[in-house]
Amino acid sequence: MREIGVALLGFGNVGQGAWRILTAHAEDIQRRLGVPVRVRHVLVRDASRARAEAGVAGLLTTDVGAVLADPSVHVVVELVGGVEQAASYVSAAIRARKQVVTANKALLSARGEALFAEAAAAGVDLAFEGAVCGGVPVIRTLREALASDRVQAVSGVVNGTTNFILDAMGAGGSSYAEALARAQVLGFAEADPTLDVSGMDAAQKICLLAQLAFGARVDPSRVHVEGITRLEPVDFALGRELGFALKLVATARRVDGALDVRVHPAYVPVSAPLAQVRGGFNAVQVECAALGPLLLSGQGAGGMPTGAAVVSDIMDVSRNLLSHASGRLPALCAPFLQDVPLRPMGAWRGRHCLRFTVQDAPGVLARIAGVLAEKEISIASIVQRPAQGEGPAQIVVLTHDAGDAAVAAAVGWIDQLATTRARIQVIRVEGGTGPV
Amino acid sequence: MREIGVALLGFGNVGQGAWRILTAHAEDIQRRLGVPVRVRHVLVRDASRARAEAGVAGLLTTDVGAVLADPSVHVVVELVGGVEQAASYVSAAIRARKQVVTANKALLSARGEALFAEAAAAGVDLAFEGAVCGGVPVIRTLREALASDRVQAVSGVVNGTTNFILDAMGAGGSSYAEALARAQVLGFAEADPTLDVSGMDAAQKICLLAQLAFGARVDPSRVHVEGITRLEPVDFALGRELGFALKLVATARRVDGALDVRVHPAYVPVSAPLAQVRGGFNAVQVECAALGPLLLSGQGAGGMPTGAAVVSDIMDVSRNLLSHASGRLPALCAPFLQDVPLRPMGAWRGRHCLRFTVQDAPGVLARIAGVLAEKEISIASIVQRPAQGEGPAQIVVLTHDAGDAAVAAAVGWIDQLATTRARIQVIRVEGGTGPV
Numbered sequence: 001m002r003e004i005g006v007a008l009l010g011f012g013n014v015g016q017g018a019w020r021i022l023t024a025h026a027e028d029i030q031r032r033l034g035v036p037v038r039v040r041h042v043l044v045r046d047a048s049r050a051r052a053e054a055g056v057a058g059l060l061t062t063d064v065g066a067v068l069a070d071p072s073v074h075v076v077v078e079l080v081g082g083v084e085q086a087a088s089y090v091s092a093a094i095r096a097r098k099q100v101v102t103a104n105k106a107l108l109s110a111r112g113e114a115l116f117a118e119a120a121a122a123g124v125d126l127a128f129e130g131a132v133c134g135g136v137p138v139i140r141t142l143r144e145a146l147a148s149d150r151v152q153a154v155s156g157v158v159n160g161t162t163n164f165i166l167d168a169m170g171a172g173g174s175s176y177a178e179a180l181a182r183a184q185v186l187g188f189a190e191a192d193p194t195l196d197v198s199g200m201d202a203a204q205k206i207c208l209l210a211q212l213a214f215g216a217r218v219d220p221s222r223v224h225v226e227g228i229t230r231l232e233p234v235d236f237a238l239g240r241e242l243g244f245a246l247k248l249v250a251t252a253r254r255v256d257g258a259l260d261v262r263v264h265p266a267y268v269p270v271s272a273p274l275a276q277v278r279g280g281f282n283a284v285q286v287e288c289a290a291l292g293p294l295l296l297s298g299q300g301a302g303g304m305p306t307g308a309a310v311v312s313d314i315m316d317v318s319r320n321l322l323s324h325a326s327g328r329l330p331a332l333c334a335p336f337l338q339d340v341p342l343r344p345m346g347a348w349r350g351r352h353c354l355r356f357t358v359q360d361a362p363g364v365l366a367r368i369a370g371v372l373a374e375k376e377i378s379i380a381s382i383v384q385r386p387a388q389g390e391g392p393a394q395i396v397v398l399t400h401d402a403g404d405a406a407v408a409a410a411v412g413w414i415d416q417l418a419t420t421r422a423r424i425q426v427i428r429v430e431g432g433t434g435p436v
Numbered sequence: 437m438r439e440i441g442v443a444l445l446g447f448g449n450v451g452q453g454a455w456r457i458l459t460a461h462a463e464d465i466q467r468r469l470g471v472p473v474r475v476r477h478v479l480v481r482d483a484s485r486a487r488a489e490a491g492v493a494g495l496l497t498t499d500v501g502a503v504l505a506d507p508s509v510h511v512v513v514e515l516v517g518g519v520e521q522a523a524s525y526v527s528a529a530i531r532a533r534k535q536v537v538t539a540n541k542a543l544l545s546a547r548g549e550a551l552f553a554e555a556a557a558a559g560v561d562l563a564f565e566g567a568v569c570g571g572v573p574v575i576r577t578l579r580e581a582l583a584s585d586r587v588q589a590v591s592g593v594v595n596g597t598t599n600f601i602l603d604a605m606g607a608g609g610s611s612y613a614e615a616l617a618r619a620q621v622l623g624f625a626e627a628d629p630t631l632d633v634s635g636m637d638a639a640q641k642i643c644l645l646a647q648l649a650f651g652a653r654v655d656p657s658r659v660h661v662e663g664i665t666r667l668e669p670v671d672f673a674l675g676r677e678l679g680f681a682l683k684l685v686a687t688a689r690r691v692d693g694a695l696d697v698r699v700h701p702a703y704v705p706v707s708a709p710l711a712q713v714r715g716g717f718n719a720v721q722v723e724c725a726a727l728g729p730l731l732l733s734g735q736g737a738g739g740m741p742t743g744a745a746v747v748s749d750i751m752d753v754s755r756n757l758l759s760h761a762s763g764r765l766p767a768l769c770a771p772f773l774q775d776v777p778l779r780p781m782g783a784w785r786g787r788h789c790l791r792f793t794v795q796d797a798p799g800v801l802a803r804i805a806g807v808l809a810e811k812e813i814s815i816a817s818i819v820q821r822p823a824q825g826e827g828p829a830q831i832v833v834l835t836h837d838a839g840d841a842a843v844a845a846a847v848g849w850i851d852q853l854a855t856t857r858a859r860i861q862v863i864r865v866e867g868g869t870g871p872v
Contacts, residue, residue: 021584021726031651032583032770129581135727137581144580145565145573147468148457148747215467273733276712290457290744291571291734297709298730308726311584325761334468 004033004318005072007041007098009064009089010079011051014103014130015042017307018077018314019053025311033315034322041067043080064089068096074321075314078102083110094118094126099317099326103130103310106195109204109220112211116331123327125320127313132205133158133282135305136298137312142212142286143333150289151213153253155430158205160280160300161196162228162248164188166265167279170236170246176229188280199227199248199263206250210261211332213252213286216340218261224345226264235425238355238396239267245275249430258343266430267353273297274430346405351380351429354407356395356414357422360387364419365395375410377402392421404428440469440754441508443477443534445500445525446515447487450539450566451478453743454513454750455489461747469751470758477503479516500525504532510757511750514538519546530554530562535753535762539566539746542631545640545656548647552767559763561756563749568641569594569718571741572734573748578648578722579769586725587649589689591866594641596716596736597632598664598684600624602701603715606672606682612665624716635663635684635699642686646697647768649688649722652776654697660781662700671861674791674832675703681711685866694779702866703789709733710866782841787816787865790843792831792850793858796823800855801831811846813838828857840864 006022008015022029022037030036039059047060061067068076076093078100080086086107093100100119102108108115108131119126129139133156142151157163161183168179180197183189195201203220210218228248239246244267252261268275273295277283282300287293299305320326358364365384372379378400387393399407411424442458444451458465458473466472475495483496503509512529514536516522522543529536536555538544544551544567555562565575569592578587593599597619604615616633619625631637639656646654664684675682680703688697704711709731713719718736723729735741756762794800801820808815814836823829835843847860 017726024725025584025586028586028651028770029584032766034771135724136730137577140576140581141573144752145576145745145748147751148461148465149744150461150464215464273712276709288571288744289460290453290740290747292741294572294732294734296730296732299728304726305728308585308724309581312581315583316580319764320759320761323756323759323761323764325756325759325764328755328759328761328764330468334464335470 001035001322003035004037004074004314004321005040006037006075006077006314007043007067007073008039008077008079009043009067010081011042011044012079012081013303014306014310015079016053017303018310019056020304021307021311023055029315033318037314037318040070040073043067068092068098073098075099075101075317077310077314078104078107083107087111087115090115091118094122094124097122097124099124099321100126101310101313101317102126102128103306105131105204105208108208112208113217113337120327120330120335125317125326126331127317128331129313130306130309132208133284134300134302135308136282136284136296136300137309138209138284138296139212141296142209143329146286146288146291147333149291151286152289153251153287154206154209154213154284155249155251155253156282156284157247157274157277158250158282158284158300159196159202159248160282161189161193162202163277163281164279165197166228166231166246166248169231169233173233175233176231197227197229199225202248202250202263206252206261206263209284210252210259211337214254214259214340215332215334215338216259217337218252218259218342222342224262224264228265230423231265232425235355235427238353242267242353242398243270244268244429245270246427247274247277249274251430255343258341260343260348262345264428266428268430346403346408348404349401352399352402352407353427353429354397354399354411355425356420357392358395359419359421360393361419367417367419368395368397368414371410371413372397375406377406377410437471437758439471440473440510440750440757441476442473442511442513442750443479443503443509444475444513444515445479445503446517447478447480448515448517449739450742450746451515452489453739454746455492456740457743457747459491465751469754473750473754476506476509479503500528504528504534509534511535511537511753513746513750514540517542519543523547523551526551527554530558530560533558533560535560535757536562537746537749537753538562538564539742541567541640541644544644548644549653549773556763556766556771561753561762562767563753564767565749566742566745568644569720570736570738571744572718572720572732572736573745574645574720574732575648577732578645579765582722582724582727583769585727587722588725589687589723590642590645590649590720591685591687591689592718592720593683593710593713594686594718594720594736595632595638595684596718597625597629598638599713599717600715601633602664602667602682602684605667605669609669611669612667633663633665635661638684638686638699642688642697642699645720646688646695647773650690650695650776651768651770651774652695653773654688654695654778658778660698660700664701666859667701668861671791671863674789678703678789678834679706680704680865681706682863683710683713685710687866691779694777696779696784698781700864702864704866782839782844784840785837788835788838788843789863789865790833790835790847791861792856793828794831795855795857796829797855803853803855804831804833804850807846807849808833811842813842813846
């Protein structure tokens, strides 16, 4: 094999990033791989549109069939996004015995297990480093570096869009709507930000990481997911007073033969690594039996970081091709996934911060404290903030470790009280036992 | 191949760690690899000594020849330490066509290039994740995850012994001698701590990382290395006042076609990631053209973390064996090293913190300022601390960016002044441009 032929399916941000890297680092890549990597086709929707990248014009095509039939294409890189079309392209590429690289988390979340099985049956590689946390090599680390170890937990700040918005709300005191608008203007959030702000993107990522870490089948639709849309500037101010940063944390943890997988806003001690993840960065911490804690952090999205992950994957599957060793490492490290029960959110125990917006009247605090006591929720601290003029007062309770179900029940009761004036804010405290 | 046979050469901390992991995680390892990994021999100095590990007694041997001649041994794990004997074992294992795993940084620093060439010529793998930063997967990351990228710089806190000592000096105000003694009692420092406290261990590590990052031949004996033995408690107190932590930082950076490689104590802004590396932990940050900054951090030493790295390497070379793909990835990512000029330390420019211990007499500060001005060293701040009784005074100067050679020359002049009462302390400021 004198060279590796690559087809890029899709030429958006990541496709352009991969193209630029393949072009700019061609010499290094050839020196490391022993042969050059050549892009043979770039599949686009409109092949007639002018492109800024020199040399790409002659490669543009809209004919995926011709791309997959080309014997000079060894590696197919799926970057079209979405699920249905991407799945059909990946399946077709596998059937055509091409090695496949994808950065499509939604695809793997919806169809990963079936596609990995198709790839294994065909003896081709399906690499996906770019699908989770952009350029942070968390997939490789779980598949290879930690293959000898027993992962106890993976957690992290894995969605840059929400982290950017939370940063803006925390630093500037902006409302959620203002911070989202700013993120959209700066390109950190999409026009329809639902997937990110709902927490579903983070859920898809943590489920993929859980599959790798635990060899377990974990479906994002079955895990507890809360987004960031109900956070208010006061939640950040309160957190600061209590020594916490407010982050969207994704967690997957072994607990007594079950898995505790969830995504929700969490107060993180300011000294913990996850508290220090800025803007669009991502950080993942892994706790292992032998290795102890490990932290990886870097740019979680963007054309160049994700493009770098994609090109490293191209090199990796190319090395296998050159050694006739495609399929040497199963996509999920272990050859198949097991079913492991998920622990319901209600079974989680930990500290909760509860913010009640109440009528400023005698006995309100006592009633709230009474309901909490009845549900056996022990209070670590309680602060009542005076009302502003005629407005409601705020009562902030930080609990000792308490069961999530008990807290939810107590909140349900207190929500019924005539003195409760707004939605009760519940933010869990997490990440105090971080690695470094 | 129905199973992978392993020989452990050496049964110290790391050997015992690897043994425990292979035993405790045997089921997971077999599920991931497809075949079991079985330890066939454990080479020790005294085979008659009782060992705590169940099952190891029958495997002990002192006969390395018999181990290497055993066809049921596929992977030889070199954990004897040192250079000469280890090199002869590794060479013999390569000649016997065994795959080799080592965690021996000193060996690779002294003989790595030759051994990698021997392994490549024989078509066997020589894996060494455990040789640098214990369980932090920095070797894999540089070899594979960043293979597509252009690394601009690698830097880090890569020696846990010195970091533990510096932590103790910084937190408790202990002298270097007291902190070292405490580290020795707690097992964080060896009886002869020279290799660690001189900075040489860190130099060997950063040179290995530079070889991987830049494909360049870098010899630890040719780089600027300063240890921690001359640091005093006052240096930590001063750093805190200035907003700095004091760390032993190892750096390798591309600069205008040359490499800037060095190890020395450095003031690091307290908010930078390297400032937050605690105790025996290690952290490595990599700056890449496409990926941007990446941070990895975890336990840099110890039997279990390093053992986990060793067992992951065993699994990695086993996967290659099972796929008939040994040698699929050159040890240093690229197949050969290039010669790249090293930039002399004197050419480094940056902020310096200078602490002068001087006679408390009129005109001393003016003379010091005069010498600095003559060498065109611009002063960012200067503080004179009053003498305690009859004792000398301290003058602390923080410079703007200044050339290291100019600072050294100025310090040489000031050292000659009759009013200078003790060695002038020079600490460079680093790491302000960290990743996250």
